[in-house]
Amino acid sequence: MKKWNSAFTSLAFSYMSIVLxxxxxxxxxxxxxxxxxxxxxxxxxxxxxxxNTARTIETSVLQxxxxxxxxxxxxxxxDLRWAADSAFQTDLSRAVELQELLKSVAASSSxxxxxxxxxxxxxxxxxxxxxxxxxxxxxxxxxxxxxxWMEEMRSSTQSSIWTRARWVPEDIHSxxxxxxxENLITYAHSYxxxxxxxxxxxxxxxxxxxxxxxxxxxNMIPSQYESTFIWDPSGSVVAGLDQVxxxxxxxxxxxxxxxxxxxxxxxxxxxxxxYVVSYETLPSTxxxxxxxxxxxxxxxxxxxxxxxxxxICFLAILLGVVMSGIWAKAIYSPIKRLVGRIKxxxxxxxxxxxxxxxxxxxxxxxxxxxxxxxxxxLQASSPLIKRxxxxxxxxxxxxxxxxxxxxxxxxxxxxxxxxxxxLLNSREALAPLSSGNMQAVMERLIHQLxxxxxxxxxxxxxxxxxxxxxxxxxxxxxxxxxxxxxxxxVLPEARQFLGxxxxxxxxxxxxxxxxxxxxxxxxxxxxxxxxxxPGHHVLKDRRLLEREDSLEEIPQTMLLKFKxxxxxxxxAEIEAAVEQMVQAMREGRYPADYCHFILxxxxxxxxxxxxxxxxxxPSQGHSDLYNQxxxxxxxxxxxxxxxxxxxxxxxxxxxxNSDRALSTLESAKHYIEDHLSGDLSLEAVSSQVFLSAKYLxxxxxxxxxxxxxxxxxxxxxERAKTLxxxxxxxxxxxxxxxxxxxxxxxxxxxKDNYGCTPGNYLRSMANRA
Numbered sequence: 001m002k003k004w005n006s007a008f009t010s011l012a013f014s015y016m017s018i019v020l021x022x023x024x025x026x027x028x029x030x031x032x033x034x035x036x037x038x039x040x041x042x043x044x045x046x047x048x049x050x051x052n053t054a055r056t057i058e059t060s061v062l063q064x065x066x067x068x069x070x071x072x073x074x075x076x077x078x079d080l081r082w083a084a085d086s087a088f089q090t091d092l093s094r095a096v097e098l099q100e101l102l103k104s105v106a107a108s109s110s111x112x113x114x115x116x117x118x119x120x121x122x123x124x125x126x127x128x129x130x131x132x133x134x135x136x137x138x139x140x141x142x143x144x145x146x147x148x149w150m151e152e153m154r155s156s157t158q159s160s161i162w163t164r165a166r167w168v169p170e171d172i173h174s175x176x177x178x179x180x181x182e183n184l185i186t187y188a189h190s191y192x193x194x195x196x197x198x199x200x201x202x203x204x205x206x207x208x209x210x211x212x213x214x215x216x217x218x219n220m221i222p223s224q225y226e227s228t229f230i231w232d233p234s235g236s237v238v239a240g241l242d243q244v245x246x247x248x249x250x251x252x253x254x255x256x257x258x259x260x261x262x263x264x265x266x267x268x269x270x271x272x273x274x275y276v277v278s279y280e281t282l283p284s285t286x287x288x289x290x291x292x293x294x295x296x297x298x299x300x301x302x303x304x305x306x307x308x309x310x311x312i313c314f315l316a317i318l319l320g321v322v323m324s325g326i327w328a329k330a331i332y333s334p335i336k337r338l339v340g341r342i343k344x345x346x347x348x349x350x351x352x353x354x355x356x357x358x359x360x361x362x363x364x365x366x367x368x369x370x371x372x373x374x375x376x377x378l379q380a381s382s383p384l385i386k387r388x389x390x391x392x393x394x395x396x397x398x399x400x401x402x403x404x405x406x407x408x409x410x411x412x413x414x415x416x417x418x419x420x421x422x423l424l425n426s427r428e429a430l431a432p433l434s435s436g437n438m439q440a441v442m443e444r445l446i447h448q449l450x451x452x453x454x455x456x457x458x459x460x461x462x463x464x465x466x467x468x469x470x471x472x473x474x475x476x477x478x479x480x481x482x483x484x485x486x487x488x489x490v491l492p493e494a495r496q497f498l499g500x501x502x503x504x505x506x507x508x509x510x511x512x513x514x515x516x517x518x519x520x521x522x523x524x525x526x527x528x529x530x531x532x533x534p535g536h537h538v539l540k541d542r543r544l545l546e547r548e549d550s551l552e553e554i555p556q557t558m559l560l561k562f563k564x565x566x567x568x569x570x571x572a573e574i575e576a577a578v579e580q581m582v583q584a585m586r587e588g589r590y591p592a593d594y595c596h597f598i599l600x601x602x603x604x605x606x607x608x609x610x611x612x613x614x615x616x617x618p619s620q621g622h623s624d625l626y627n628q629x630x631x632x633x634x635x636x637x638x639x640x641x642x643x644x645x646x647x648x649x650x651x652x653x654x655x656x657n658s659d660r661a662l663s664t665l666e667s668a669k670h671y672i673e674d675h676l677s678g679d680l681s682l683e684a685v686s687s688q689v690f691l692s693a694k695y696l697x698x699x700x701x702x703x704x705x706x707x708x709x710x711x712x713x714x715x716x717x718e719r720a721k722t723l724x725x726x727x728x729x730x731x732x733x734x735x736x737x738x739x740x741x742x743x744x745x746x747x748x749x750x751k752d753n754y755g756c757t758p759g760n761y762l763r764s765m766a767n768r769a
Contacts, residue, residue, distance in 0.1 A: 019320030027313035047265055047278045050291050053220040054280040057213055061112050062284040065187045065206050068105060072204060073191050080191055080202060095133055102129035114184050114207040121154055121203060142172040149188040149205055156197035160189040162285045164238040165210040183210035185239065210239045227292040231258065238287055257290060267295060385409060390462040394520045401513055411458050418478040419516055421507040423523040424469040424494055425530050428633045452489045454482060478509040487538050503530040506540035528592035532585050534634035550589045554598050563605050567706060571650055575643055582639050599638060603629045613705035615649060664689050665699050672712055676719050677739045680712050717753045724758055725765060731758055
């Protein structure tokens with residue numbers, strides 16, 4: 001036998017065996033299941049119809065009647081307090097008006113209401129929409145038709161009752177036998193609303209037509225109308241079953257049908273007939289509506305269904321046998337083509353005894369090995385692929401949105417309604433680590449961040465080229481509380497893995513993926529201010545974004561003040577100048593990049609001054625201050641670093657000055673300070689301190705970092721600025737006081753030093769004041 005024929009035979013027998021087993025099993029299951037399931041379905045359907053019938057009676061009759069009572073007792077149309085005050089006998093006109101109102105209300109609901117009565121129990125007065133006003137109403141011959149609810153309410157501790165149906169003639173005062181009438185159910189309720197029947201001032205009774213309830217039952221379950229009835233909790237028939245029939249010997253077993261459950265169904269016999277009885281509770285009254293259906297109805301229909309199932313199963317067996325051969329032939333054809341394709345692609349010649357299945361199995365083993373190798377390669381490259389996808393998403397404004405495959409790789413399998421971006425400032429914390437440790441810490445931290453749980457959200461975390469970490473939040477609701485929760489979870493994780501307190505920036509919400517580059521730029525901008533606000537762990541103040549567009553500049557006087565105080569070597573004043581500059585950067589509206597430029601300028605001023613005085617750090621030699629500045633992580637650290645360096649410089653300079661005639665230099669400075677208006681040439685001052693002019697000039701250069709001429713000029717300009725601020729001298733007087741023969745030359749030197757004329761400086765002082 002050929003190999004393909006052997007495979008075909010195996011397929012054919014396999015399919016036939018499967019079909020036979022399935023069909024026979026289904027026959028057995030269906031036969032067993034449907035014999036009971038179909039009957040249960042009919043019972044459930046019957047229970048559902050009864051439930052709908054009970055709900056309709058509840059809403060269309062019982063609740064409407066209770067609503068009528070509420071409108072009468074609580075509404076503004078009827079002042080029942082007047083009736084409760086026993087004013088019936090004295091104000092008949094108002095009694096007539098009240099009767100007309102009762103007639104109007106009864107007429108508006110005539111489909112269910114026969115009449116409405118108000119009974120005043122203390123004086124036995126009855127006002128009725130049908131019978132008018134009756135005094136001593138409970139002692140009349142006609143009282144037999146309404147005395148039942150009167151007596152029950154006067155002794156009841158409850159506020160309302162429902163009576164069972166009773167026949168009431170159309171004319172209760174007529175003594176002629178016979179006549180028309182109707183079965184009525186009475187709803188009686190006390191007034192005031194929360195009083196009991198025994199304590200009530202009035203009793204409001206509403207006669208409800210039993211035919212209204214019977215009409216609903218007949219309309220909704222016409223086939224079971226004659227076997228449907230209502231019982232109250234005491235076991236009395238309220239409606240739907242002739243009370244005389246209920247007391248006959250053959251029907252006394254009906255009382256065994258009473259159940260305490262709210263709803264359900266059960267089987268029982270009445271005489272020789274088996275019934276399926278369903279029942280449902282009416283919540284307003286506590287009554288139960290029962291419906292009895294002969295059990296034979298269920299069995300007859302289920303037998304027909306079972307016969308049909310057996311016939312279908314038999315046909316399925318015949319059809320399955322035929323289809324098995326067709327399926328086997330159809331499926332073997334692609335197997336044959338697959339075997340041929342495998343031989344052509346692999347160039348592999350199988351053994352003569354190998355059948356098609358063996359060849360396919362061998363091919364799949366080889367393919368599985370190649371796929372495993374490819375998966376390992378992809379797994380090793382997946383972090384890089386994911387990182388490129390995140391970078392593509394962050395810069396999609398220039399390159400377009402990522403492909404669908406990239407979004408799925410990021411876990412964005414669907415379009416979210418809102419997106420937000422957080423940037424974690426991790427660069428400084430990772431800087432001391434080696435490249436291997438840095439990568440390991442970064443991978444663990446990113447994995448932990450992506451494991452953070454926020455309901456209905458997707459969190460994406462990835463390393464950026466600058467070693468910061470970006471966190472993208474995808475959510476369906478743009479609630480700030482989500483960003484707060486994410487920030488509260490990210491910061492502890494970062495502290496645990498990085499070992500330092502870090503800062504993060506928090507963007508606003510975006511509505512589409514295409515807006516992510518904009519909010520990423522916003523987060524980058526906010527993170528710039530982490531340097532100047534080290535105490536803020538979360539940067540989200542939108543006023544920081546306004547600083548980026550600000551054109552304000554830090555006054556140049558701050559830098560000049562630092563330079564002057566540095567040259568004067570007054571540490572307290574240098575510290576105050578630096579503090580003023582730092583405070584301005586923290587609280588001002590200056591852009592972050594501009595503030596960094598000012599800090600760098602400050603460092604260059606300090607560095608140039610150290611070079612001018614030939615200062616060498618005793619511990620570091622010629623240190624690169626700018627590179628040290630670049631390693632500083634915050635404005636607070638910058639302030640501490642700069643002041644610590646200045647303090648070291650001043651301490652070293654003081655020690656050096658003690659060895660090099662500091663007293664002589666100080667004498668020269670005092671002389672200059674006291675004779676600013678006189679002759680301060682180098683020769684004149686050197687003769688006063690008994691030094692050569694050349695040596696004195698060199699002392700000024702080495703100890704103060706400036707030439708003698710520049711020092712004298714700076715002191716004269718400082719004195720001139722002080723005199724200008726006092727505003728009590730002219731420019732000519734000030735020029736003469738500080739040693740300048742002409743005002744024009746004084747103005748030129750003042751502008752060279754401060755960038756403005758004395759007049760402009762005076763006006764700027766006035767504006768600031």
